[in-house]
Amino acid sequence: MSNSSKLFKPRIGKGFSKSGKSAKSSSSTPRRSSRKPKSGRSLSLIPDFRSSLSVIISARDEEETLFQVLKQVMRLRPVEIIVVLNGCKDRSFQRARLCKQAVVVHCPESAGHDVGRAIGAKLSRGDILLFLDGDMVIPAPQLISFPAAIDGGGDVALNDIDPLLPNFAQWDEVTRCKLFLNSVLGRTDLGTSSITAVPHALSRKAVETIGCQHLMVPPKAHAVAIMEKLKVEKAGTVNVITHNRQRKANTGEGNAMAKLISGDHAEALHELLARGGSKGFEGSNGAESRRQTALWRNGI
Amino acid sequence: MSLKTKRSFARRTGRPLSRKSRRPARPARETSAPVNHPEPLVSVIIPAMNEAPTIARAIAGARGVHPRCEVIVVANGSMDGTVEIAQSCGARVISYAEPLGHDVGRSIGAEVAKGEILLFTDGDLVLSSTQLRPFVVAVSGGVDVALNNYSGPVHRSRPHPVVLSKHVLNIILQRPDLKGCSMTAVPHALSRKAIQVLGSDLLSRPPVAYVHAVMEGLRVEPVHIVPVGKINAVRRKKGGRDPLQQLVIADHLEAIALLLKRRGNRAGFTDGIRRREMVR
Numbered sequence: 184m185s186n187s188s189k190l191f192k193p194r195i196g197k198g199f200s201k202s203g204k205s206a207k208s209s210s211s212t213p214r215r216s217s218r219k220p221k222s223g224r225s226l227s228l229i230p231d232f233r234s235s236l237s238v239i240i241s242a243r244d245e246e247e248t249l250f251q252v253l254k255q256v257m258r259l260r261p262v263e264i265i266v267v268l269n270g271c272k273d274r275s276f277q278r279a280r281l282c283k284q285a286v287v288v289h290c291p292e293s294a295g296h297d298v299g300r301a302i303g304a305k306l307s308r309g310d311i312l313l314f315l316d317g318d319m320v321i322p323a324p325q326l327i328s329f330p331a332a333i334d335g336g337g338d339v340a341l342n343d344i345d346p347l348l349p350n351f352a353q354w355d356e357v358t359r360c361k362l363f364l365n366s367v368l369g370r371t372d373l374g375t376s377s378i379t380a381v382p383h384a385l386s387r388k389a390v391e392t393i394g395c396q397h398l399m400v401p402p403k404a405h406a407v408a409i410m411e412k413l414k415v416e417k418a419g420t421v422n423v424i425t426h427n428r429q430r431k432a433n434t435g436e437g438n439a440m441a442k443l444i445s446g447d448h449a450e451a452l453h454e455l456l457a458r459g460g461s462k463g464f465e466g467s468n469g470a471e472s473r474r475q476t477a478l479w480r481n482g483i
Numbered sequence: 484m485s486l487k488t489k490r491s492f493a494r495r496t497g498r499p500l501s502r503k504s505r506r507p508a509r510p511a512r513e514t515s516a517p518v519n520h521p522e523p524l525v526s527v528i529i530p531a532m533n534e535a536p537t538i539a540r541a542i543a544g545a546r547g548v549h550p551r552c553e554v555i556v557v558a559n560g561s562m563d564g565t566v567e568i569a570q571s572c573g574a575r576v577i578s579y580a581e582p583l584g585h586d587v588g589r590s591i592g593a594e595v596a597k598g599e600i601l602l603f604t605d606g607d608l609v610l611s612s613t614q615l616r617p618f619v620v621a622v623s624g625g626v627d628v629a630l631n632n633y634s635g636p637v638h639r640s641r642p643h644p645v646v647l648s649k650h651v652l653n654i655i656l657q658r659p660d661l662k663g664c665s666m667t668a669v670p671h672a673l674s675r676k677a678i679q680v681l682g683s684d685l686l687s688r689p690p691v692a693y694v695h696a697v698m699e700g701l702r703v704e705p706v707h708i709v710p711v712g713k714i715n716a717v718r719r720k721k722g723g724r725d726p727l728q729q730l731v732i733a734d735h736l737e738a739i740a741l742l743l744k745r746r747g748n749r750a751g752f753t754d755g756i757r758r759r760e761m762v763r
Contacts (some may be wrong), residue, residue, distance in 0.1 A: 298758060356654045468731075
């Protein structure tokens with residue numbers, strides 16, 4: 184088996200103290216012909232990154248899925264895995280400890296929504312930061328495109344969920360906010376893609392430009408990244424809509440989570456207005472613009 | 484008289500895409516001498532810029548909303564006889580040679596309106612009295628801002644940027660129940676109280692007036708649907724840009740800025756249990 188990675192040595196399926204079942208391989212890319220799905224070992228993908236990869240996993244009571252998530256993450260050969268357990272009351276801690284490589288940050292009292300991302304970023308050392316949630320098992324081949332986009336020179340690699348969206352009438356409040364924020368930032372090309380959604384990857388430069396503490400308000404981090412002219416791009420499509428765990432707080436119209444994230448978008452818009460970052464809209468509604476628009480509407 | 488809407492609408496005919504395809508002006512067929520009531524209860528404000536083909540029918544529909552009614556046409560930048568037609572229809576015509584600018588006519592009309600209920604519509608929007616009356620009825624029943632319950636075309640994969648802006652403004656206002664309703668769209672009606680609270684100047688920037696209305700605790704309700712449909716009919720773009728779209732989004736950003744100023748950086752949404760001090 185060849186490994187062209189310069190920075191880290193191959194470690195195939197040895198990261199775990201207990202080897203689990205072999206991971207699902209149906210959706211992996213045909214990168215290697217010598218795959219041994221029945222060997223009982225975790226499949227490794229041998230990513231050929233020039234930069235080092237840190238993976239940050241936020242989890243809240245995810246004992247069911249956390250180990251599987253870690254298994255897929257190991258296949259990416261990260262230099263570090265940081266698991267932030269945010270107010271976990273179940274056995275998530277024990278599950279996270281099964282992965283020897285993982286650094287586990289345990290906050291018994293919840294630190295609040297998305298604070299885990301900021302904690303993880305603050306502790307990380309890698310050049311590429313991949314952000315994941317502990318409730319969603321995404322096969323490694325689908326994850327790879329995000330760090331790969333950063334490795335290729337991008338700063339912010341986003342999940343493109345546009346192809347999965349229904350009609351606008353069925354969009355939730357958060358999705359509407361995301362598209363609006365991108366349009367007033369002059370980035371309609373990003374559609375509804377946002378740092379708010381996982382998976383996404385950031386470059387070290389992006390983390391330093393945005394500031395770790397701002398990652399806990401992801402829409403604001405998103406707006407800052409674009410206004411600071413970081414290279415923000417879509418890097419792949421992972422269906423997080425059907426996989427997202429349904430909780431009491433995140434279902435139904437006007438739920439607590441939607442309100443929190445709407446508030447985050449308000450904060451992002453506040454930042455944008457304070458910096459005058461509304462691309463091409465400033466002054467478009469003054470008296471003279473209103474006259475010109477009236478003339479144009481009249482075909483004059 | 485029944486206030487029930489007709490079962491179906493005639494397709495909106497009022498906004499042809501190009502001048503060439505416009506129908507020739509149809510002479511207004513008025514049976515009774517149309518005059519404004521000396522002490523009106525309802526003022527209908529109709530901004531018009533070169534709307535000769537439709538203005539007579541727009542006035543006729545407006546005239547029927549209430550027996551005590553005045554129709555005010557704010558004609559601006561019109562060179563096609565709009566003023567003369569409006570005058571012959573018995574409307575009070577305020578005429579400007581130059582174009583006033585998008586939505587500015589609303590402020591001018593509100594300034595001179597004498598009624599207790601102000602109904603706003605448009606010179607190229609031909610609507611029957613039946614379509615307009617529910618807005619007047621709602622305001623007389625205590626609503627301050629009676630909105631068109633039309634959210635724009637939402638059954639498509641990507642929303643029109645203006646439709647999106649309206650929806651997002653309502654989300655940030657914590658009124659997602661209002662969906663895409665907005666004072667940007669006509670027809671809508673305001674109470675005298677609303678005019679006093681908002682001031683007629685602000686009506687030129689409808690989303691800003693709208694945010695004010697919600698924050699001042701005025702009763703803002705969608706009352707009746709008039710699917711004005713192709714309100715943003717496809718027009719040739721100016722250098723790849725649609726100036727109307729830019730303008731309306733800029734209005735919405737200004738409205739959001741006002742909201743954030745009044746309700747704080749998070750527009751009044753809580754931060755949950757987020758402990759921001761944990762990461763510096």
